[in-house]
Amino acid sequence: MRIFPLPWPVAVKASAGSAAGRPSRCLALLILLLSLCLTAGAAQAQSSEAGDDAAALELLEALDVASYPAKGEAIDAIVQSDDPRARDWLSALLDGRLQRTDDGRFVVVLDNRGREWPVEDALSGEALGEMSRRELDRIGINNALRNQLRSAIAVVDLYSADLALRRASAERLLGEVDADLAEPLAGVIEQEEDRRVRARLTQALAIHRLEQGEVDAVADLKGSLHPRVRVALNRAVMGDDPVVADAAQAALNSIEQNLRINRGLETLYFGLSLGSVLVLAAIGLAITFGVMGVINMAHGELIMLGAYTTWAMQQLLPGQPGLALILSIPAGFMVAALAGIAIERGVIQFLKGRPLETLLATFGISLILQQLVRTGISPLNRTVITPEWMSGSLVINDALSLTLNRMYVLGFALVVFAGLMLVMRRTRLGLEVRAVTQNRAMARSMGIRATRVDILTFALGSGVAGLAGVALSQLTNVGPNLGQNYIIDSFMVVVFGGVGNLWGTLVAGLSLGVINQVLEPWAGAVLAKIIVLVFIILFIQKRPRGLFPQKGRAAEG
């Protein structure tokens, strides 16, 4: 860790005219100066600008040297200067966008994609139009400088009015505080209004105090789950002072305890997420296989169709991935449902009562659908964009953050499940489906058109597969093999849960997902999957009709 030789305070977001600002170690003085400058007015600012630019140019010139240590000093100089543009320069330098033209001017590249780059003058901020990359020379940095730059920017940002910048800066400072920074930091903490920034800075300061051997700093670190805090406490445990070491050890133990709980929660979350994917993939199968008794090996390919519908929607609506995704929900359902109807009418109706033959025929359909996508679209994976409101994650604490896309899929799975339950339990169609399942002949004699019910049920199951595809497009690669990867798992879930039982499918899917995630850390992903498969194979031997077997006459069918 580089201890940056910052004589406090640094260049702050001072107003344009802070020409008089000399580096000073006293924050109070700086604040005084700031208020002075604010009242100083614009006139003075105008007059001082020329001299300012000369000084600024000097600062930048110092960066354009070959030796990295010299560059490091130049960066410190920029930080210590009170130039308002310091932050822009530093972040441009960090991204490699601070460049020099052939005629010696310093420019900031705004967008370094393509051949022609739009640039602006680093000093005046005036746009200079586009320049070819050949006219520009980048000011190179190395990793040590990169670290130094990040810390320097963090310090500068600490005084920003922007809360997000202050938060990021506080994160960055954790473990980076040194003696020079410690004293002003205490003042900053007192003035800070945001609770999160304050807590973070307190921890940052406490780490420093712990390094100095202060026992009561441990109290400030106790609840934190941040890895840097653990590093600092571990170092304190190793230290010479037995009192500090004991206190640190105690804090560390409680943190470890807390961490284990959080890790458990994370595993549970990932397990539920995986489980929700399994439920989505299997729930359509639970309808076609469980309720109708039709083995549809092309189910996976119906999922694939749903995923490709999402992709196609996003192609139709470029620039609006979110809208496209929402529209794909009905579209994916329709596409898969229509494909399902075609399969039912084209093949399955001729194989009624011959489940093994149905299995073979639908497997043939799955091969055809896969190859259709391969030759018709591409054998390669397609990119489906995740809309902004679905990316990112929900940060609970330092050890636990929940990815949003998985959360949405989990919610979506539950909604689909609830919707399906409603259809089966509360609608005319559901009633008819259950009637036909239980006793086809009797249902027909009561005036139910069994063939129509068959078609609608199969369309419903297939449509749900399409919905699964829409959701899966947000989590995995969309390619011709997408369906194949899920078909065996889906059958396992349905059989494990008990055929013909939607609740069983839900419970089986979620629990298999969690079991898989629990096993993964010590068995590895592949072995965990094998163990789960073997477990299900053995489970079916024990209870051939699954977790929740159907009772009564329906069970004999």
Place this chain on the structure above:
Amino acid sequence: MHWLGRPFTERSTQLFLGVLLAALALVTILHVAVPQGHPLHVSAYTVNLLGKYLSYALLAVAVDLIWGYLGILSLGHGAFFALGGYAMGMYLMRQIGDRGVYGHPELPDFMVFLNWDSLPWYWTGFDMAWFAFIMVLLAPGLLALVFGFLAFRSRVTGVYLSIITQALTFALMLAFFRNEMGFGGNNGLTDFRDILGFSLRSDATRLGLFIATGVALAVGYVLCRAIVGSKLGRVCVATRDAEARTRFIGYRVERFQLFVFVVSAMLAGLAGALYVPQVGIINPSEFSPVFSIEIVLWVALGGRATLYGAVIGAILVNYAKTVFTGVMPDAWLFALGAMFVLVTVFLPKGVAGLLAYRVRRRKHRGEDDASPTPRGKEVSA
């Protein structure tokens, strides 16, 4: 041993064996006696290809034995085939000796590559041909015994059995993909040099393997025919058509199922063992569920519950595959998929059913079908 002799008195068996032996003899003569370049000459490549088809045919016969006569649709027979193949592959690996890339006297190349310092315990004995050949039958047989014992005892039948056999082969595929298993992981076992002292690269060895496969097919066929024709076979057919009724009559259905299942698995293993030296590689893709379903298609296309239909189906489909993948590889999956659909919908008795129908028509016989082809409804129960 009259039960083993009976098949030879049957017309269909005589016909099948006659055709098979004639084909073996013909290919041998055309390969050896006809000079190269002559239009009738059969190249070593073709001999090799035919040998591969014959091993597939034996595998199909094994599947037909349990699907056609016992009503068990195994979607995992590729697993037994691959296990037999791996047993043979391990023997062939050990035969490489120090001629591998790394030149280690004992360890196969992939183990040297993984920095292993000794053979895993389950590799011991595979340097001896007799041990390996026993394992070819024993490994798949044992797996079938354990799996079948559990499954049949708890009366897992029909679709459920199909699904868990598929899960079985899927789990094995995942397992064999792991390097830690000690079976070469993703790449499997390959780079074989010789078998029983004969170089695998010589044409004579290839011809020998082709003939051996043909003989194995003949033996396997006769064995299956003997089982099917015996009283045991009739219990099997009864089980297929009405399992509960057979049980109520007093037969321990699960024992019959288990016995036939194990025999079928061992035949599949034998097929795999003959397949591996001819193609020169065995890798986990043989465990893939898709391959196992494909085997079922061969049987369905050829005609279930005829045994010779399985042979016809295996050879037809694989010949089509060779042609298609050579001419237009993209179309093969379309063709395969279409075959699945068309055969199940329009040709439930397969090519054999078609042949039998033609034969009957020629004889002007209008009586009902006497062949033991199962009726759909009961099988599903």
